[in-house]
Each structure stands twice: as structure tokens, then as C-alpha cells.
Amino acid sequence: MEVDFKNIVKNHFLLLVFFLICLVGTFTSEYFFTLTNLQNMIRNMAVPGLLALGVSFVFLVSRIDLSVGSLTIFGPILAVSSLAFFGDIFDFKVLVRGNQYANSATFLVVVSLLTGIIVGLLNGIGVMYGKITSFIMTLAMMKALWGLNYVLTHGHAYYLQIPTYTWMGTLNLFYIPFSTWVYILMTILAAILMKYTLVGRRIYSIGGDEKTARLAGINVTFWVIIAFMMSGFCASVAGILFSSRLQTVDAPLAVGFELTAIAFAVVGGVSLTGGRGSPYRAFLGTIVMGALFSLFSMWGLNTWHRNIVVGIIIILVVMLDQRKNNFGRI
């Protein structure tokens, strides 16, 4: 079989960019290529990476999810505050059955995950049955959750010193942080789901042409809701990893994460208009931007400068994307 180098370069261009950034980092900073920094770099990719993965599902069905930022921290906040509430009753233990008590970390994880899925479900229902544009629906959800975050925490941080919970943010397995393992595993699962199963076919067809999908007998309403739920699920997994790393839940945390996630996905080549992109694309966007962020910290640039660069990169990437095929378009 003939090897099509041009196509390989085209499809994996961002991978080259990633290695280029790492190379530049290695030569311009003595700290870049150290175990600690590399571990930090890939650990920091996990949370925005998971969010980018989540919003990709929603992008693929030609919709947008702005609620993932607030949702990231809402899951743990809801879990912790209900734990505090039940803790008063059950002496900081959660009764499961008879005289059995659940580990509070399990409780946090389960409640967070359920919260993400339910919020995703609500987003999906609002969009499909309420006929609210996804932008408005998820913007409203973002605002509401943001408010709820403050209400539930009374504006103060909760400290989560539960060793059975916080290990997730600190543990390294074979030198690779646990968060990163989770992120990689979920990306692989998502990639398989999208490429080889019916779930992927349904989602791509809706993003390609919703009317066509409907005429082919596909339950568009159901699958769009599923896409929102997958996004919500990813956001809550991100939230668990995030809060276990910081050992804190606080309302102002994770503000603006939705836009970072969208930026990562777009840079990777996930199209906002639906049907184009994949979990792998979201992954590429994440590692490139993650490496770039790490490089900036090595150079001593702060978030202010970083944001300027992110803005410019997004404009460039979308411009390049638009140039690809515009034959005969007005």
C-alpha cells in the first residue's frame, strides 16, 4: 500500500506542533523537560481536556454547551454541601443500608457524576423539547449554576481533606498522574464509541444534516439529549479530578472553563457547525494548547498574556479552517 505522506501530515499536523512546542520548551527553559513539569503539564491537561471532549459531543450535533464551566465545580459543591447536610444527621457518615455506611468519597463521586448527567439531561430537554436555542439554554444553565454555587457554599470555600477522595488529584501511576490516566482512558473510550459504534454514527449523521437523519428514522431528540448528557458527564468527571487536586471546592473556581474547553476543541479541529471533528481532534487541541500553556509558565508569562495568545490562535485556526473549501460560495 502506498503511504500518503501529505495526508498523514495533514491529519496529524497538530501532533507535530505539540512536539515542536516541547522542543522549544526544552531549549528555552531548563525546567521544561523535568519530570515534575511534564507531570504538571499533563495533569493540567486533564480537566480542560475532559471538558473539551464533552463539548465536542455537543458540537458534533451542531449545538453548543456553555454550562460545563459552572457545572465542573457544581457537582462537587452539591456533593460536599449535601454531605455536610447529611453528615449533621449521620455523624459525618452516610447511611446506605441497615448498619452499613458508605465511604464519603464514594458519595462525593456518585453525587457529582449524577449531577453532571442530570444537568446534561436538563440542557438536552430544554433544547429539544423546550425548543430553546442551545446557546441560550446552556448560557442560562451556566448562570443559574454559578448562582447556585454561591448559594450552596455561602460564598466560602469548603476544604476537602478526605484522603480517600484527594488521592485522585495527587497519585501518580507509572509516573503519570491519575487524572491524566482518567482523561486518556475516557478519550480512548469516546474514540471507540464515536468511530465503531452506532452511537457515533447517530451523532455524526445529526451533525451532518439533521433533517436527513430524521428522515432516516433516527431519533434526533434522543441523541441530542445523549450528547448533552455525555458533555455533562465529562464535566463532572473533570470536576471530581479538579476538586480532588485542589482539595477545595469554592464557587469562583472553574469560572470561564467553558470557553477554554471550546477553544481547545476548536483548535483541535472540531467544527462548531457540526459533523466534523472527533475525540482525537479534541485531544490534539488539548495537548497543543496544554503544552503551550506550560511553555508560557516556564517563560514566566501569566494568564493575562496567555489569554491574548489564545484569542489570536483561535482566530487563526478558524480562519484556516474556513479557507479549506469555499468553492463557489458567495
Place this chain on the structure above:
Amino acid sequence: MGTHNDQLIMKGISKAFPGVKALDDVSFEVISGEVHSLIGQNGAGKSTLMGILNGITKPDDGNIYLNNNLVKIDDPKDAFNLNLSIVHQEFALCNNLTVAENIYLGDEPHSKSGFVDYKKMHLDAKYLLDSINVSLGTEEIVGDLNTSQWQIIEICKALAKKPKFIVMDEPTASLDEKQIDNLFDIINTLKKNGIGIIYISHKLKEIIHISDRITVLKDGKINNSFLKQQVNEEDLIKSMIGENILIKNEQQKKIYPKKPILEIKNYRYSNIFKNINIELFEGEILGLSGLLGSGANELLRSIFGIIKQDDGQISLNSEIISINKPRDAVSRGIGYIPSDRKNEGLIQNNSIKDNSVLTIFEKLTNIGFFNFNEATKTTNDYIKKLDIKVSNIDSFVMNLSGGNQQKVVIAKWLAKNCRVLLFDEPTRGIDVAAKAQIWKLISKFTNEGGSVIVASNEIPELINNCNRIITMQKGLISNTFKYEDFNEQKISLNISSK
């Protein structure tokens, strides 16, 4: 395949939309192994009837029976379960997916755990394409293919469902003659396999050729039913519109002054078209005929500045001009009526008024304020002039029929006082009566000194209306016919690709 005596009957179907009775007590049936055609003008109720059969529209009254059993079709999935598939007139394809994925959309071969069996999918698709003698890569992305290939994919999509009945809605709209013959072979094969076909088309010759039975809908009612042997084209036209309209422009014989208004020299765009030299005279209707891929449509688009030619120059009234974008063409008084009315010709969810005065917003604006009265006046003028049937000029254009929509597009350019109009397939998807009116408008425009280029594949229409016809083949001008030399066969020969 189904047993060979299945019978699908729609009985007493009625449907009203706000203000219109779309269907009034219509009954229609199709049995295995026959082609039953459904014809009628736009707005006669064909689409509504098929929408009901496919579960997109809900009837107000009436029932559907399969082999004398009452069936309910509430959404496309139900139709699918009854082994009923539809080849839609408008392509329903996902441009981001491959040929095979599109063919098996919604019904992908898969394992119990939900993993798609790509190998089987591609093999099946290949088998299906082979069975109708089409060579097309199953791995190709649909967005990269052309419209006639899309049509084939649409047909394969319908066949993939192993249907007992197929509805074909204008399946030949974007096929050339050879492909149409191919399609008819496919249809004959399907008939032999005991599949019942409902065939919808505006092309009466085809209808008579392929049908066993023909039913004519007029204003939501069954007007007539014919068996194949009993009918000719004229009967069908009479039955569809009540009278026989001859599309004939008597003005074309007039001797127009040989004053060139638009001259195109050595136009070339990539490998789409090259060496194009055209002169358009004042008051002339110039036909431009070429099949898909001949470059005729692209040439028109490049004259209007939608695509920029690589080489060549254009002059208007002997003055060399440069057209880099549509705005340049518009400011020189050149208007373009696109074939894709819905997306390019009209702003669907704007009012008739807004669409009609779209080109003259500046003229209607005084020191920054829009003159609504003047806009209404202008619109009403053109509605009267062009005989556009509307109840309210503030209602959306998407509610108009194809013919009336086309007139709104024309009104937009007339309002701008254009001297040259470029028509791209002006009568595609428009019923016979509206076609005649569109041609009448074109000839009226030229009688008043305007000049027109019409790109079209409706050769009889061109012959009846144009002063000259230029044929194109594979990006080159293959011949130019003067009025005296018009001959349908010769022209067809000059456009068909060998």
C-alpha cells in the same frame, strides 16, 4: 422483497393548512410491480400526499391500508417499518459521511453490542451499487461528489431498506440522458422484483415512458387517472392545468440590432471551463446549454463574480470592466437569478417586500432612514407587473410556491434596473404554467432592451424562446446555433458527453 401482490392504498385523505385545503378526499393506490405516477402543478398537493405517506405530515382525515390492513404512519420510522422508502427530491444526505454510511444511515449493520460492522456495510453498499451498474467508491465522502452521484446514493439509500414500495420524487432532476436511461433500467429491474413504485415528475415524456398508470392531482383533488396506453403529453397538460399552454415566444424572430452589450474573451477557470468567448447582444436571449460538469453554470457564476476567473476579460458596452465579486456585477447592472432559489436567491424568513427591494436599500434610504412607504409602493408595482400571487407582501417568501418565489427573485433585479440578467436554470422545479410565465417575463424584459443569458438543460424551452443557443461540453464551447438552425437533436448531441 415482498410477496408479489402487496397493495398500498390511501383512502379519502384530506389535509388543510391555514388558509389552504391542500388535499380534499384523495385516494391513491399502488400495487406490487407497477409504476404509478403522480403529477400535478406545484401546489397541487403531491408533496403533501407523499408527506402523509412518509409520516412527516399528519392527515386531518383518511386512512392508509396495506393489504387491507389499516396502518398508522405517524413518523418516518413507521413508514420504514412498512417497507416503504422514499427517494427525496431534495437531497437528504450527510455531507460529512461516506457513501456507504449514507446508504445505511439509521440502519447500519452492527453487532449486538452496538459496534458497527464496517466491512459488511461497505460490501453491501458495493453490492447494491453493482446491482444497478454504478461504479462509485463506497469510502468516498459524499460532500466531495456531484449532484448526479448524490441522486444515485439517494436511490441506493431507498433500496438498502429492501422496500416493497418506493416513492421517487423528481429522481431525474439532476441526471443527464444516459443516467436517466440507466435509472429507467433500474426501475424496470425493481418492477420485475415486485416492488411498487410511486413516481413523481414534471417531465411528462418520462412519465409516459415509464408509468403503468398516471394520476393527475389538481388543487388538492384527483382530476384524472390514465392508463399508459391511453395518454399523450397534451392530455396530461390539459388535465394538470385545464388548458394547453404553448410555451412559445413569437418575438424571437425579430431582428435585433447587432450591438454587443456584454463581451467575454478567453475566460478560463481552473479546468472547469476555458477558451470561452461569448458576445451578448442588446435585446437578446442567449441560451447556454451544457450538462453537469460542462462548466455552463460555473461560467454564469464567474460572470457575476461569485467565482473569479483565472484568465480572460469582460467588457460591458465596449468598456473593459473587472468583476471580482458580486457587488461589482450588481453595480454595473448585471443581475443573477440562481438555480438554488432557496439558499441563494431569497432570504427565506424575510418578507416578500424585503426581498423585492433587497437590491435598492440604498435608494430607498434618505439620510439614514428607510422609506417604508416607497418600499411598499415599489413592491406592489412589481407584484402587479409580474403577476405574483400573494395575499400579503409582509408574509415570508418561504410560504410562496416555486414559481412565485422565482418571480420575487426577478423583481429584485428589475427594481435595480438591471440591463443584463443571468438566469441559472430558471424553470427548475416549477410547474408548466409558471414556466410559461417566467419565459414571458424574460421576453418582456428583452423587448424593453434588456439582455439575458439563460443556462438551462431544458432544450425544448430554449428552442422556443432563445435567439441563439451556445452549447458547452467539458468546459469548452462546442457549438453556437442561430435561431434558423435550432434542432433539438443536434443541440442534444452537442451537449451530451461521450
